[in-house]
Amino acid sequence: GENVEQHPSTLSVQEGDSAVIKCTYSDSASNYFPWYKQELGKGPQLIIDIRSNVGEKKDQRIAVTLNKTAKHFSLHITETQPEDSAVYFCAAGLFSGGYNKLIFGAGTRLAVHP
Amino acid sequence: DTEVTQTPKHLVMGMTNKKSLKCEQHMGHRAMYWYKQKAKKPPELMFVYSYEKLSINESVPSRFSPECPNSSLLNLHLHALQPEDSALYLCASSQGPGDEQYFGPGTRLTVT
Numbered sequence: 001g002e003n004v005e006q007h008p009s010t011l012s013v014q015e016g017d018s019a020v021i022k023c024t025y026s027d028s029a030s031n032y033f034p035w036y037k038q039e040l041g042k043g044p045q046l047i048i049d050i051r052s053n054v055g056e057k058k059d060q061r062i063a064v065t066l067n068k069t070a071k072h073f074s075l076h077i078t079e080t081q082p083e084d085s086a087v088y089f090c091a092a093g094l095f096s097g098g099y100n101k102l103i104f105g106a107g108t109r110l111a112v113h114p
Numbered sequence: 115d116t117e118v119t120q121t122p123k124h125l126v127m128g129m130t131n132k133k134s135l136k137c138e139q140h141m142g143h144r145a146m147y148w149y150k151q152k153a154k155k156p157p158e159l160m161f162v163y164s165y166e167k168l169s170i171n172e173s174v175p176s177r178f179s180p181e182c183p184n185s186s187l188l189n190l191h192l193h194a195l196q197p198e199d200s201a202l203y204l205c206a207s208s209q210g211p212g213d214e215q216y217f218g219p220g221t222r223l224t225v226t
Contacts, residue, residue, distance in 0.1 A: 034214060043118075043204050043217035044157065089156050098169055099145060099211035104156030 002027040004092050006105025014113055019080050021108045023090035024072040032093030032100055033066060033073045038107075039086045048075070080112045117141070118218035120205050126224045129195060135221045137188040137205030145211040146188040148180060149204040151220070157204055163188060164211045195225045 003026040013019050023033075031052035036044035050057045050064045050073065057064050061080075066073040077084055087109050091102040118139045127133050137146065145164045149157035162170035163182045177199075179191040188205055202222055206215040 032212075036217070043120075043219045046214055046216060049214055091156075095212050099162050099164060100208070100213070100215075101159065101170075102215065107154070107156055 002092055002103040004103050004105040006090050010109045012111045013080050017080055019077045021075045021088055023105050025092040030092040030094045034091050035075050036089045037086045082112050082114055085112045118205055118207050118216055120218040120221050124222045128226055132193045135190040135203055138186055139207040140186055143207035143209050145208045147206040148190055151202040151204055197225050200225045
């Protein structure tokens with residue numbers, strides 16, 4: 001089955017710096033790659049996603065890149081702010097059995113220091 | 115509006131109790147999901163409802179019983195739980211079963 005590895009597990013940056021989180025997946029049939037942000041005591045919030053027919057997608061300070069050949073995708077956050085501090089989860093989605101099954105990475109705890 | 119609501123926010127129950135978790139969305143989504151999240155771990159899928167029918171049960175013990183009374187509402191009935199079932203229970207929904215999933219805030223369950 002699908003396996004998603006996420007690195008680093010923790011990331012500490014200064015406000016204004018960039019942050020990059022990387023994920024690799026094992027099943028080449030996976031075709032949907034969302035990123036979720038989870039703040040303490042809250043549910044995961046979808047912040048950006050990409051499908052396998054696209055190599056890069058950007059939304060203001062957040063961008064995601066996908067390399068299908070290497071089977072990895074990355075989240076880039078520019079000009080980080082303290083409110084970006086949270087746990088970020090990547091996921092790989094495979095449409096099988098009539099639904100999109102998401103396999104999550106272990107998560108990255110991002111701390112942005114003022 | 116991408117809001118999924120869940121009640122209650124917190125629940126403490128004994129191992130002999132019966133309780134229910136409730137999830138609601140008014141986005142017209144036709145797929146709804148239950149996930150379980152242990153501390154410092156990613157969410158794990160439990161059940162998928164597609165067009166109000168149970169389509170996926172990820173080998174969840176029978177002490178968890180899902181129900182989808184209508185297209186906007188999803189319940190999770192709990193009975194004879196174990197302390198290791200203590201976790202954050204998340205509901206999610208998507209337009210269709212292949213679309214992006216939006217999560218609710220979760221119910222923090224403690225089994226004593």
